Amino acid sequence: MLLEQQFAKLHLELSVKAKNGLDFILAASIVWAAIVFVWTLPNPPGLNGFITFFVGAVVLPLAWLFSKLLGTTWTIAHNPLQPLGLWLNFAQLLYFPILLFMYSKHPAQFIMTYGIITGAHFFPYAWFYKAKPYAVMAGIIAVGCLLLGLHTSETNLYLLPVFVACALVLLSGLLYVSYRQNKQEYLLLPAQSE
Secondary structure, eight states: OOOHHHHHHHHHHHHHHTGGGHHHHHHHHHHHHHHHHHHHSSSOHHHHHHHHHHHHTTHHHHHHHHHHHHTOOSOOTTOTTHHHHHHHHHHHHTTHHHHHHHHHHOGGGHHHHHHHHHHHTTTTHHHHTTOHHHHHHHHHHHHHHHHHHHHOOGGGTTHHHHHHHHHHHHHHHHHHHHHHHHHHHHHTSSOOOO
16 A cells, blocks of 8 residues: 555656646647637538547647657556556546437537536546646536536537637646646655656
8 A cells, every 4th residue: 555655756746747638738729729610610510510529539649749849758657546547538438428419419519518528527637637727627617618508509609619728728827837836846755766
Protein backbone atom coordinates (compact mmCIF):
# COMPACT_ATOMS: atom_id res chain seq x y z
CA MET A 1 0.00 0.00 0.00
CA LEU A 2 1.30 3.43 -0.93
CA LEU A 3 1.90 5.96 1.75
CA GLU A 4 -0.01 9.22 1.38
CA GLN A 5 3.16 11.15 0.58
CA GLN A 6 4.17 8.67 -2.13
CA PHE A 7 0.66 8.83 -3.58
CA ALA A 8 0.83 12.64 -3.69
CA LYS A 9 4.16 12.40 -5.53
CA LEU A 10 2.62 10.12 -8.15
CA HIS A 11 -0.24 12.59 -8.75
CA LEU A 12 2.12 15.53 -9.00
CA GLU A 13 4.37 13.64 -11.39
CA LEU A 14 1.39 12.98 -13.68
CA SER A 15 0.33 16.61 -13.49
CA VAL A 16 3.77 17.96 -14.27
CA LYS A 17 4.95 15.52 -16.94
CA ALA A 18 1.58 15.43 -18.73
CA LYS A 19 1.00 19.16 -18.06
CA ASN A 20 -2.48 18.35 -16.75
CA GLY A 21 -3.50 16.91 -20.12
CA LEU A 22 -3.30 20.37 -21.65
CA ASP A 23 -2.46 18.88 -25.06
CA PHE A 24 -5.84 17.12 -25.15
CA ILE A 25 -7.77 20.18 -23.98
CA LEU A 26 -6.15 22.42 -26.58
CA ALA A 27 -6.91 19.82 -29.25
CA ALA A 28 -10.51 19.61 -28.04
CA SER A 29 -10.78 23.42 -28.17
CA ILE A 30 -9.84 23.40 -31.84
CA VAL A 31 -12.16 20.49 -32.60
CA TRP A 32 -15.09 22.20 -30.88
CA ALA A 33 -14.31 25.41 -32.82
CA ALA A 34 -14.56 23.32 -36.00
CA ILE A 35 -17.84 21.86 -34.70
CA VAL A 36 -19.13 25.43 -34.36
CA PHE A 37 -18.55 25.85 -38.09
CA VAL A 38 -20.34 22.56 -38.83
CA TRP A 39 -23.41 23.68 -36.88
CA THR A 40 -23.57 27.00 -38.75
CA LEU A 41 -24.05 25.11 -42.01
CA PRO A 42 -27.62 25.18 -43.36
CA ASN A 43 -28.05 21.42 -42.96
CA PRO A 44 -30.61 19.53 -40.89
CA PRO A 45 -29.34 18.62 -37.38
CA GLY A 46 -28.99 14.97 -38.38
CA LEU A 47 -26.45 15.78 -41.11
CA ASN A 48 -24.55 18.19 -38.88
CA GLY A 49 -24.44 15.51 -36.18
CA PHE A 50 -23.09 13.01 -38.70
CA ILE A 51 -20.33 15.43 -39.75
CA THR A 52 -19.59 16.14 -36.08
CA PHE A 53 -18.70 12.47 -35.50
CA PHE A 54 -15.94 12.76 -38.09
CA VAL A 55 -14.68 16.13 -36.88
CA GLY A 56 -14.46 14.74 -33.33
CA ALA A 57 -12.14 11.98 -34.53
CA VAL A 58 -9.39 14.58 -35.08
CA VAL A 59 -8.87 15.08 -31.32
CA LEU A 60 -6.27 12.34 -30.90
CA PRO A 61 -3.96 13.37 -33.78
CA LEU A 62 -4.22 17.01 -32.69
CA ALA A 63 -3.44 16.06 -29.09
CA TRP A 64 -0.38 14.16 -30.31
CA LEU A 65 0.76 17.27 -32.21
CA PHE A 66 0.23 19.47 -29.15
CA SER A 67 2.11 16.95 -27.00
CA LYS A 68 5.13 17.43 -29.27
CA LEU A 69 4.81 21.23 -29.15
CA LEU A 70 4.31 21.35 -25.38
CA GLY A 71 6.74 18.57 -24.52
CA THR A 72 4.19 16.52 -22.60
CA THR A 73 4.65 12.89 -21.69
CA TRP A 74 1.87 10.43 -22.46
CA THR A 75 3.43 7.39 -20.83
CA ILE A 76 5.24 7.32 -17.50
CA ALA A 77 6.11 3.65 -17.23
CA HIS A 78 7.17 3.63 -13.57
CA ASN A 79 4.08 5.52 -12.36
CA PRO A 80 1.38 2.98 -11.40
CA LEU A 81 -1.37 5.63 -11.71
CA GLN A 82 -0.55 6.43 -15.35
CA PRO A 83 -2.65 3.65 -16.98
CA LEU A 84 -5.71 5.02 -15.19
CA GLY A 85 -5.63 8.05 -17.50
CA LEU A 86 -6.28 5.83 -20.49
CA TRP A 87 -9.10 4.02 -18.67
CA LEU A 88 -10.70 7.35 -17.74
CA ASN A 89 -10.62 8.35 -21.38
CA PHE A 90 -12.11 5.03 -22.49
CA ALA A 91 -14.93 5.55 -19.97
CA GLN A 92 -16.19 8.35 -22.21
CA LEU A 93 -16.81 5.78 -24.95
CA LEU A 94 -19.35 4.04 -22.72
CA TYR A 95 -21.53 7.13 -23.02
CA PHE A 96 -21.61 6.88 -26.79
CA PRO A 97 -24.73 4.67 -26.90
CA ILE A 98 -26.59 7.64 -25.40
CA LEU A 99 -25.08 9.87 -28.07
CA LEU A 100 -26.06 7.44 -30.82
CA PHE A 101 -29.59 7.24 -29.44
CA MET A 102 -29.89 11.03 -29.48
CA TYR A 103 -28.46 11.16 -32.99
CA SER A 104 -30.97 8.64 -34.30
CA LYS A 105 -34.09 9.69 -32.34
CA HIS A 106 -33.58 13.37 -31.44
CA PRO A 107 -30.91 14.83 -33.77
CA ALA A 108 -31.59 18.41 -32.65
CA GLN A 109 -30.50 17.42 -29.11
CA PHE A 110 -27.41 15.55 -30.33
CA ILE A 111 -25.02 18.49 -29.96
CA MET A 112 -26.30 19.24 -26.45
CA THR A 113 -25.75 15.61 -25.45
CA TYR A 114 -22.27 15.57 -26.99
CA GLY A 115 -21.38 18.70 -25.03
CA ILE A 116 -22.70 17.24 -21.77
CA ILE A 117 -20.70 14.03 -22.28
CA THR A 118 -17.58 16.00 -23.18
CA GLY A 119 -17.82 18.14 -20.07
CA ALA A 120 -18.88 15.43 -17.64
CA HIS A 121 -16.04 13.09 -18.59
CA PHE A 122 -13.52 15.66 -17.28
CA PHE A 123 -14.62 15.24 -13.66
CA PRO A 124 -12.31 12.36 -12.60
CA TYR A 125 -9.29 14.14 -14.09
CA ALA A 126 -9.49 16.60 -11.20
CA TRP A 127 -8.34 13.78 -8.95
CA PHE A 128 -6.03 12.18 -11.52
CA TYR A 129 -4.00 15.34 -12.18
CA LYS A 130 -4.63 17.05 -8.83
CA ALA A 131 -6.27 19.84 -10.86
CA LYS A 132 -9.55 21.27 -9.52
CA PRO A 133 -10.35 23.15 -12.75
CA TYR A 134 -11.38 19.82 -14.28
CA ALA A 135 -14.06 19.30 -11.63
CA VAL A 136 -15.34 22.87 -11.83
CA MET A 137 -15.47 22.98 -15.62
CA ALA A 138 -17.02 19.50 -15.83
CA GLY A 139 -20.02 20.88 -13.97
CA ILE A 140 -20.11 24.18 -15.84
CA ILE A 141 -19.92 22.53 -19.27
CA ALA A 142 -22.48 19.80 -18.49
CA VAL A 143 -25.03 22.09 -16.83
CA GLY A 144 -24.36 24.92 -19.29
CA CYS A 145 -25.02 22.63 -22.25
CA LEU A 146 -28.24 21.41 -20.67
CA LEU A 147 -29.50 24.94 -20.03
CA LEU A 148 -28.52 26.13 -23.49
CA GLY A 149 -30.03 23.02 -25.07
CA LEU A 150 -33.33 23.61 -23.30
CA HIS A 151 -33.54 27.24 -24.42
CA THR A 152 -31.93 27.28 -27.88
CA SER A 153 -33.93 27.08 -31.08
CA GLU A 154 -32.95 24.65 -33.81
CA THR A 155 -31.61 27.52 -35.94
CA ASN A 156 -29.22 28.56 -33.16
CA LEU A 157 -27.79 25.18 -32.16
CA TYR A 158 -24.32 26.43 -33.08
CA LEU A 159 -24.41 28.30 -29.74
CA LEU A 160 -23.85 25.00 -27.92
CA PRO A 161 -20.47 24.26 -29.52
CA VAL A 162 -19.55 27.94 -29.15
CA PHE A 163 -20.14 27.57 -25.41
CA VAL A 164 -18.13 24.32 -25.21
CA ALA A 165 -15.24 25.73 -27.27
CA CYS A 166 -15.06 28.85 -25.07
CA ALA A 167 -15.27 26.75 -21.91
CA LEU A 168 -12.41 24.56 -23.16
CA VAL A 169 -10.25 27.61 -23.87
CA LEU A 170 -10.94 28.82 -20.32
CA LEU A 171 -10.18 25.33 -18.98
CA SER A 172 -6.86 25.38 -20.86
CA GLY A 173 -5.85 28.57 -19.08
CA LEU A 174 -6.94 27.29 -15.67
CA LEU A 175 -5.11 24.00 -16.22
CA TYR A 176 -1.93 25.85 -17.12
CA VAL A 177 -2.13 27.81 -13.87
CA SER A 178 -2.77 24.57 -11.97
CA TYR A 179 0.16 22.90 -13.75
CA ARG A 180 2.49 25.75 -12.71
CA GLN A 181 1.36 25.44 -9.08
CA ASN A 182 1.77 21.65 -9.12
CA LYS A 183 5.18 22.01 -10.76
CA GLN A 184 6.38 24.26 -7.93
CA GLU A 185 5.16 21.70 -5.40
CA TYR A 186 6.73 18.84 -7.38
CA LEU A 187 10.12 20.57 -7.53
CA LEU A 188 10.11 20.88 -3.73
CA LEU A 189 9.76 17.12 -3.30
CA PRO A 190 12.77 14.92 -2.61
CA ALA A 191 14.51 13.64 -5.77
CA GLN A 192 12.30 11.36 -7.84
CA SER A 193 13.47 7.93 -8.83
CA GLU A 194 12.86 7.47 -12.54
